[in-house]
Amino acid sequence: MMSKLSLHMFGACLATLSAASLFDQQINSKSSHFPRLSWKLLDTPSDSRFRGLAPVSDKVVWVSGTNGTVLRSEDGGGTWVSVGPVLSGEDANLEFRDIEAWSTAKAVILSIGEGADSRIYTTEDGGETWTLSFSNQEASAFYDCIAFESPERGMAMSDPVDEKIRLIETLDGGRTWDIVDSRGMPPALEGEFGFAASGTCIESVAGRWYIASGGVNPGRVFRSRNGYDWEVSNSSITGGEAGGVFSVQFRDKWHGIAVGGDFQEPTGAVNNAAWSQDGGKTWTKSTSFPGGYRSGSSWVPGLWDTALAVGPIGSDFTIDSGRTWRGFDNGTFDSVKCMAGPVCWASGENGRVAWLTLT
Ligand SMILES: *[C@@H]1O[C@H](CO)[C@@H](O)[C@H](O)[C@H]1NC(C)=O
């Protein structure tokens, strides 16, 4: 819990770290058939830190973050409208660490924090009005991330309550939420929790569900075929008080990547990425790692075996399903999400939002 709160405060010093030497090494070892990727930074009217990122298409994208900020663009990031809920007093400091969106109209946002600061708001009119659809009542719950398997069914994940990761579920697109019976959830280990770093600590693909954890060594990945009955395995990613698996993403029922590291050691570039080809039962460490702690990852739809990872000191890609990673940018981002196109979006501190195409 402490670690997660300080995750917020560490942001400032990370920006000053240099990854120059790592980055150079990666460039030099890059063979010519690797794609040339570069982020195109977009102007946003905000200096919030956007850990919440929800592209809908190559034109429509929503970001959410600190100071209760939610922005939406409908023209590929050329212009932005501030569409967050009207918040007053202390609520104006709410941090929307995750967002899911389906159109220019419909979005769900998750704010983090202890007790009633963990909330979910939904909008169906593009952010003109928001409904508070969930407000946490459990003192020890701390919600980290949210995912949907369909426009109707979604789940949000909290740090353990009574020694088990807490889930809430919606079956009506976020309008109402219920606590999921924890009988099907294996016990959490002492100190285990999730990272509210990029909205990818819970994930749903092809009807399956995955949860990434840290605070323990190694970080672990939970998996489920229905969201109710869960199994868990060790990843190969080094964990610790501020470390573990920050992001887990699956391409299909079998192929997954996991990235992370230690947010207090952002230049640590060993055992910070792993891959699975058996639906998350077993994880194998990558043979070349991303160039530092990475908070977010995304497969690239339509480009077999390709995925991106981002973190506060750089971005990397893999074209072999996570076996090897190469750096391509040293700018700071927290979150990444790729769409058909393919086009990828990234977001992070200081209002940073960027875009790239892979062709
Ligand atoms: C955002 O919130 C932080 C912490 O509450 C505060 O220090 C900062 O001034 C706020 N920034 C803006 C632009 O309101």
Ligand SMILES: *[C@@H]1O[C@H](CO)[C@@H](O)[C@H](O)[C@H]1NC(C)=O
């Ligand atoms: C997972 O890792 C822990 C800590 O190293 C170890 O005690 C445990 O045996 C591992 N579990 C499996 C199934 O390998």
Ligand SMILES: CC(=O)N[C@H]1CO[C@H](CO)[C@@H](O)[C@@H]1O
């Ligand atoms: C520290 C470092 O490597 N900075 C480089 C980051 O990338 C930009 C553009 O790609 C370079 O101009 C910097 O020198």
